[in-house]
Amino acid sequence: MDDRRENEPNPMNNRTTIERKSERELVVTRTFDAPARIVFEAWTKAELFMRWWAPKSAGVPLLSCEMDVRAGGRYRLEFGHDASNSMAFFGGYIEATPHSRLVWTNEEGDDAPVTTLTCEEKGGKTLLVLHELYPSKEALDEAIAGMEGGMPEQFEQLDELLLTLGASGERS
Amino acid sequence: MVQYTQTRFDASFAALSDATRRGVLEQLGRADASITDLAEKFHMTLTGMKKHVGVLERAGLVSTEKIGRVRTCKLGLRGLEEEAALIERYRQLWATRFDELDKLVEELKQKEKGDGRQKRK
Numbered sequence: 001m002d003d004r005r006e007n008e009p010n011p012m013n014n015r016t017t018i019e020r021k022s023e024r025e026l027v028v029t030r031t032f033d034a035p036a037r038i039v040f041e042a043w044t045k046a047e048l049f050m051r052w053w054a055p056k057s058a059g060v061p062l063l064s065c066e067m068d069v070r071a072g073g074r075y076r077l078e079f080g081h082d083a084s085n086s087m088a089f090f091g092g093y094i095e096a097t098p099h100s101r102l103v104w105t106n107e108e109g110d111d112a113p114v115t116t117l118t119c120e121e122k123g124g125k126t127l128l129v130l131h132e133l134y135p136s137k138e139a140l141d142e143a144i145a146g147m148e149g150g151m152p153e154q155f156e157q158l159d160e161l162l163l164t165l166g167a168s169g170e171r172s
Numbered sequence: 173m174v175q176y177t178q179t180r181f182d183a184s185f186a187a188l189s190d191a192t193r194r195g196v197l198e199q200l201g202r203a204d205a206s207i208t209d210l211a212e213k214f215h216m217t218l219t220g221m222k223k224h225v226g227v228l229e230r231a232g233l234v235s236t237e238k239i240g241r242v243r244t245c246k247l248g249l250r251g252l253e254e255e256a257a258l259i260e261r262y263r264q265l266w267a268t269r270f271d272e273l274d275k276l277v278e279e280l281k282q283k284e285k286g287d288g289r290q291k292r293k
Contacts, residue, residue: 030266053269
């Protein structure tokens with residue numbers, strides 16, 4: 001099955017992989033065809049971060065984003081369709097080494113992970129590794145399962161509404 | 173793929189052809205257990221039980237995990253498939269996000285190149 005050869009252009013290189021490394025760790029990887037400096041910039045400048053973190057297909061837009069990227073600095077993201085129906089994610093940076101390493105906490109609940117982002121540049125390409133360490137096995141189980149029912153109900157309803165509106169818009 | 177499925181079926185049937193192994197599956201359906209627990213329950217040696225569990229594991233019917241010195245067994249297939257499906261959904265979220273990031277990174281790269289050219293003029 002695995003007949004990939006090195007030094008050959010391979011569309012699979014830019015594939016996002018995910019692996020549960022242990023009961024409490026999840027690792028996501030992706031290669032980008034750009035220097036680490038640029039990838040890192042897109043993660044750490046709020047105005048750039050906002051352009052990709054919440055893809056349209058995810059349904060819930062990012063309303064605001066504040067980030068003070070330095071050890072001890074804070075971030076805050078607000079998702080929602082309007083300010084009265086928003087959901088906030090926030091935490092702090094533990095480490096920020098330009099272009100290579102960023103470590104941050106989530107503080108919305110006790111079950112949130114500590115995330116480590118590393119960017120490793122090789123031949124003009126950047127391997128991005130996102131490592132999430134959860135406080136317990138249950139917390140990670142829940143984070144994975146939460147993709148299904150984790151969104152507040154009002155978001156789901158709005159999603160459905162938007163889907164309907166989107167679909168009728170396409171038809172006209 | 174067909175061959176893989178066939179092999180998997182054969183392995184499952186072979187695994188289920190033995191009364192002890194069917195008993196082990198029934199037992200694990202009630203609760204996870206260590207190999208030592210299972211050996212005691214079925215009045216077998218540890219080595220004998222390890223072999224049976226090995227057969228079930230290869231058939232995908234049981235999964236085992238070693239924590240410290242104890243190897244815990246649980247029903248495999250279904251649980252694993254569910255977890256794999258959930259993880260795949262999580263992967264897709266990241267894949268979508270990273271595809272967007274890819275576009276942005278490409279744009280920034282092109283912009284940088286453009287700026288570089290202008291400076292050289």
